[in-house]
Amino acid sequence: MEQKFAGFWNRILRVDLTSRTTQVVELDPLLYRYYMGGRNLALHFLLKEVAPDTKPLSPQNKLILMTSVVTGAPISGQARHTAAAISPLTGGLADSQCGGWWGAELKFATWDGIIIEGKADKLVYLWIEDEHVQILPADDLHGRLTHEVMEILRNRHGAKARTLQCGIAGENLVRYANITADCRNFHGRGGLGAVMGSKNLRAVAVRGTHRRLKIADPEKLNQIATWFSRSVKIHPAVSLHHELGTSKGIVPVSVAGMLPTYNFQDGSFEGAEKIGGETMKRELNGSTETCYACAVSCKRSVEGEKGAFKVTRNYGGPEYESIGLLGSNLGVDDIYAVAACNERCNALGLDTISTGLTLSWAVECFERGLISEADTGGLRLKWNDPHTYLDLIDAIASRRGFGDLLAEGSWAAASKIGRGSEKYSMTSKGQEFANHEPRGKWGVALGYAVSPTGADHLQAAHDPWFTNPGDPSAEFNWVDLTDLNPTGILEPVPAEDLSAAKVRLFIYLQYIWGVHDVLDWCIFTAVPEFRAISLNQLAEVVGAVTGWKTSLFEVLKAGERGVTMARAFNVRRGFSADDDRLPDRMFEPLRGGTLKGHCIDRQQFERGKQLYYAMMGWDERGVPGEAKLEELGVGWVWQLLAERSAAGRQ
Amino acid sequence: MWIKVKLYGTLRRLASPQTPGIWQGEIPEGWTIRDLLAHLGAGRYEACAAMINGAACPLETEIPADAEVVVVPPVGGGLC
Numbered sequence: 001m002e003q004k005f006a007g008f009w010n011r012i013l014r015v016d017l018t019s020r021t022t023q024v025v026e027l028d029p030l031l032y033r034y035y036m037g038g039r040n041l042a043l044h045f046l047l048k049e050v051a052p053d054t055k056p057l058s059p060q061n062k063l064i065l066m067t068s069v070v071t072g073a074p075i076s077g078q079a080r081h082t083a084a085a086i087s088p089l090t091g092g093l094a095d096s097q098c099g100g101w102w103g104a105e106l107k108f109a110t111w112d113g114i115i116i117e118g119k120a121d122k123l124v125y126l127w128i129e130d131e132h133v134q135i136l137p138a139d140d141l142h143g144r145l146t147h148e149v150m151e152i153l154r155n156r157h158g159a160k161a162r163t164l165q166c167g168i169a170g171e172n173l174v175r176y177a178n179i180t181a182d183c184r185n186f187h188g189r190g191g192l193g194a195v196m197g198s199k200n201l202r203a204v205a206v207r208g209t210h211r212r213l214k215i216a217d218p219e220k221l222n223q224i225a226t227w228f229s230r231s232v233k234i235h236p237a238v239s240l241h242h243e244l245g246t247s248k249g250i251v252p253v254s255v256a257g258m259l260p261t262y263n264f265q266d267g268s269f270e271g272a273e274k275i276g277g278e279t280m281k282r283e284l285n286g287s288t289e290t291c292y293a294c295a296v297s298c299k300r301s302v303e304g305e306k307g308a309f310k311v312t313r314n315y316g317g318p319e320y321e322s323i324g325l326l327g328s329n330l331g332v333d334d335i336y337a338v339a340a341c342n343e344r345c346n347a348l349g350l351d352t353i354s355t356g357l358t359l360s361w362a363v364e365c366f367e368r369g370l371i372s373e374a375d376t377g378g379l380r381l382k383w384n385d386p387h388t389y390l391d392l393i394d395a396i397a398s399r400r401g402f403g404d405l406l407a408e409g410s411w412a413a414a415s416k417i418g419r420g421s422e423k424y425s426m427t428s429k430g431q432e433f434a435n436h437e438p439r440g441k442w443g444v445a446l447g448y449a450v451s452p453t454g455a456d457h458l459q460a461a462h463d464p465w466f467t468n469p470g471d472p473s474a475e476f477n478w479v480d481l482t483d484l485n486p487t488g489i490l491e492p493v494p495a496e497d498l499s500a501a502k503v504r505l506f507i508y509l510q511y512i513w514g515v516h517d518v519l520d521w522c523i524f525t526a527v528p529e530f531r532a533i534s535l536n537q538l539a540e541v542v543g544a545v546t547g548w549k550t551s552l553f554e555v556l557k558a559g560e561r562g563v564t565m566a567r568a569f570n571v572r573r574g575f576s577a578d579d580d581r582l583p584d585r586m587f588e589p590l591r592g593g594t595l596k597g598h599c600i601d602r603q604q605f606e607r608g609k610q611l612y613y614a615m616m617g618w619d620e621r622g623v624p625g626e627a628k629l630e631e632l633g634v635g636w637v638w639q640l641l642a643e644r645s646a647a648g649r650q
Numbered sequence: 651m652w653i654k655v656k657l658y659g660t661l662r663r664l665a666s667p668q669t670p671g672i673w674q675g676e677i678p679e680g681w682t683i684r685d686l687l688a689h690l691g692a693g694r695y696e697a698c699a700a701m702i703n704g705a706a707c708p709l710e711t712e713i714p715a716d717a718e719v720v721v722v723p724p725v726g727g728g729l730c
Contacts, residue, residue: 236660237729246728252658256699256725257706268706278671320728436727462726468695524729594699594706 001110001131006216007069007546008032013111013133015126017199018059018118022133025115033548034633036558037068037112039095039517042084043565045115046093047637052572052644056088056191057173057198059119065106065164065204066113068520072104072213072292073545075225076232077525077533079104079291082517087190088198089175089354089409090429090454092570092579094190097517100181104292105162108208120200123171127157128206138202143168145347147183147314153205164204167349169397170197174407176354176432180346184289184299184316188351189431190453216547224541228525228533232295241524242288245300246320247277254328256464257594258437261328262383263360264426264585267437268593271333275323280335286317296524302339308387309340318342318352321457324435325356330363331383341389348397354409355396357432359389361410361425362402370421377401429454429579436462438586440595442498443506446608449580450622452566458523460509463495463502484508486536486552496598498608507615514559561632564616564624568637572644577622580609651679651715655686659723661697664690683709683719698724 003009010032012025035041042064054060066082081103087094106114109130123138141149146167153163162182169177170193177193178186187193196202215221232238240248253259254272261269273279277300280286284304290297302317311317318326318339326345327338345352365371366381373380379388379402395403405413410425410432426433431454438445447459469492470482481489484505493502512535516523519542526538533541539552570579582605589597610620617628626638655673657665665673677686683700687709700709701720713719 236663240660240662241729248659249725249728251720252699252722252725253727255658255701255706255720255722258725434727457727464698464724465726467698467724470695471693594701 001210003110003210003214005029005032006214008112009107009110011111013114013128015114015116015133015135016118017116017120017124017135017201020120020135022135032069033546034558034561036518036542036555037071038066038082038097038520039084039514039562040558040565041066041113042082042095043562043569046084046086047565047569047572047640050086054086056086056091057194059117059199061086061195061198063116063192063195063199064113065116066520067103067107068518070541070545071520072107073215073221073541074293075221075541076228076294076296077522078520079294080520080522081106082520083179083187083192085192085195086573087192087431087453088173088194089191090431092429092454092573092575093452093566094192094195095453095517095566096187096189096192097520098179098181098185098187099291099522100162100185101292102162102164102181102185102206103520105206105208107213108211109206110208110210114204116199116201119198123200123202125153125201125203125205128204129157130207130209141202142171146180146349147347149203150183153203157205158207161205161207165202165349166193166196167347167397169349169407170194171202172397172399172407173197174350174396174399175409175412176351176358177349178351180349183314183346184301185291186346186351188353189456191351193349215545217544221541221544224533224537224544227537229295231533238296241298242296244277244281245288245298245317247280247300247318247323249277249320250323250328251276251278255594256440257590257596257598258440259328259593260324260433260435260437261593262331263329263357263364263424264433264437265364266592267440267590267595269328269333272328274333275327275335275338280317280323280339283335284311284317284339289316291522294522296522298524304336304339306334306336309334309336311336311339311343315343315346321435322352322356325353325360326389329356329360329435330386330389332386332389333384334386337386341386341393344390344393348393350393350397353434354432355393357426358396358406358410358413359392361414361421362406364424365417365421368424370419370424371417375402375405375417423584426583426585427455428582429575431455437590437595438582439590439598439600440464441495442600442605442608443502443509445582445586445600445605446498446503446506446612447510449582449605449609450612452570458513460506460513463493466505467492467495483534487512487556498601498604500611503608503611503615507612510563511556511559514562515555518558518562557632561634564618564628564632565634565637567618567622568624568629568641571623571641577609577613577620580622651677653677653713653715653717653719655719655721657721659725661692661721661723664692677713679715680712682712683707683721686713686719687721696723697721
């Protein structure tokens with residue numbers, strides 16, 4: 001098949017599992033330029049095709065899998081893809097980007113994305129081999145661990161098949177079930193695995209042979225890729241990322257006082273060094289793995305055994321988020337135990353972040369006497385008890401006993417239990433916080449609150465990096481804001497601050513992060529404090545691949561478009577400014593650690609939120625305005641909001 | 651006087667090659683953590699937080715003899 005357009009096929013696969021039929025969707029090619037891919041293309045279909053009152057686990061919800069115009073191009077950073085749907089955890093948007101090889105493989109099979117709708121009458125999987133698509137029975141995959149499923153599918157369809165699947169947790173509709181790509185990369189958040197499970201769809205396996213995608217200016221792309229490869233090798237931050245992966249952040253964040261510890265009671269963990277990246281490298285046999293065509297190669301894959309804790313390389317290894325939330329957050333100071341809990345979550349298809357914080361909610365509530373053995377089925381919960389946590393992870397995935405309550409997530413579980421336990425659920429919009437203490441970085445607090453997907457650390461870069469002006473003449477930026485200078489951000493802002501300057505900084509960073517979600521581009525390459533390529537070069541990559549005469553301005557606008565479309569999606573679902581809130585604990589002093597006594601100023605937070613809405617062109621309830629939507633070129637979204645508003649009045 | 655310094659993030663590049671992440675050596679009495687970092691060649695804004703013998707302290711703190719110093723760069727999370 002000939003690829004007509006550089007950067008995309010203009011072929012999106014629609015699969016109706018109810019009727020077991022497939023269809024090819026073509027778009028006006030101009031929409032690819034407006035949206036560029038990923039989150040934006042997914043939102044286009046979700047907004048146009050999913051009724052606002054759709055139940056997340058009903059056949060009417062749609063699971064959208066999407067790539068971008070740069071996915072599959074021969075340059076580091078492009079190897080991600082998007083999954084989106086209505087979230088069964090928050091009731092709003094679930095939108096998640098996942099690395100690995102699956103996205104590029106889908107593109108090599110001549111597809112830009114997949115719209116999955118309806119519900120199969122029995123468990124099935126999709127097998128996509130170039131243009132050919134089959135819906136096949138999955139009886140033999142039911143109830144199996146994710147690695148077993150991957151092996152079965154590769155034995156059946158060839159070792160080069162790439163797999164995307166929900167786990168047992170997804171089959172059992174756990175509200176924070178994840179989707180995994182080849183058991184190493186994850187659409188972790190928002191319960192997208194449960195959406196997949198609700199459709200009786202266990203996996204999507206794909207193999208493509210069109211491996212040389214059409215690139216408009218291969219010479220230019222090669223020039224940037226060559227510069228990039230050199231940069232990756234000599235940039236100190238990136239080379240360290242290659243050596244230790246994200247696990248390197250545990251000790252520094254603890255020293256700085258922002259490592260979630262004991263369910264966000266403390267910000268430093270006495271056992272941080274025992275679970276940090278240096279210890280993991282020393283104690284567990286490991287190596288680095290990579291995503292498709294990436295020179296950074298930052299995935300630490302580990303194995304080892306100590307007592308009951310056995311860790312294999314079947315699921316890669318624990319990243320920063322998982323180490324913190326299954327480690328310090330639960331008081332666990334043994335890297336083997338942390339890695340074993342991480343592996344168990346991945347084998348069953350559970351988001352390690354929500355799992356860790358749902359467990360820590362239960363432990364703190366037990367310690368405070370808010371829940372008892374009558375609730376837990378006889379279990380006595382305590383900190384630093386990984387054997388019990390492993391049992392509970394199994395119980396959650398199979399919805400057995402106390403695990404059935406925990407499978408709802410900490411907010412829903414607290415709402416059901418009551419007794420004041422809601423206070424200890426560290427969530428926003430019902431989704432658990434990530435491994436970042438917002439009381440030391442208030443931009444993250446704003447991000448947790450206003451994120452369309454519930455608490456999410458990937459709304460924007462984090463505040464501490466932008467507290468100094470940096471040296472614009474340096475070959476590489478260390479950790480400063482010189483890379484933001486081309487956007488007009490010229491002056492540093494304190495980390496614990498939500499002034500107008502901070503809100504402006506947050507918004508620009510949110511656009512930049514939004515661009516990454518739109519282009520399915522990895523944040524470990526181009527984000528300001530870490531960049532191996534600059535933001536301007538990222539725009540040049542888009543131009544070289546597609547042939548568009550584009551600019552940083554146009555690319556950032558695509559990022560902004562996604563942020564506001566996501567907001568509109570949630571407004572249609574009934575969300576308002578009241579949902580952009582944080583737990584009371586964030587306004588109370590940290591109990592311990594380097595930042596002991598620090599807390600967020602509630603007045604500043606509320607004022608910052610209103611400033612954010614106003615700067616975004618939204619009203620005081622956080623509803624995007626008609627003029628802003630028109631300015632973003634998506635005026636049709638305003639019509640949807642107006643219809644919703646009219647329906648509400650009736 | 652003799653001290654031991656644990657360096658994290660990009661600061662690791664300042665460590666002794668034989669001891670990854672660790673610098674050990676003699677410094678004059680009266681040096682602060684900032685003096686030490688300048689001596690090791692750290693960028694002006696490269697350090698963010700520090701501890702001496704397990705207790706958090708400002709970078710302007712004077713280093714006592716036989717201290718174990720920990721220094722970290724501005725942190726975000728897995729990126730730092």
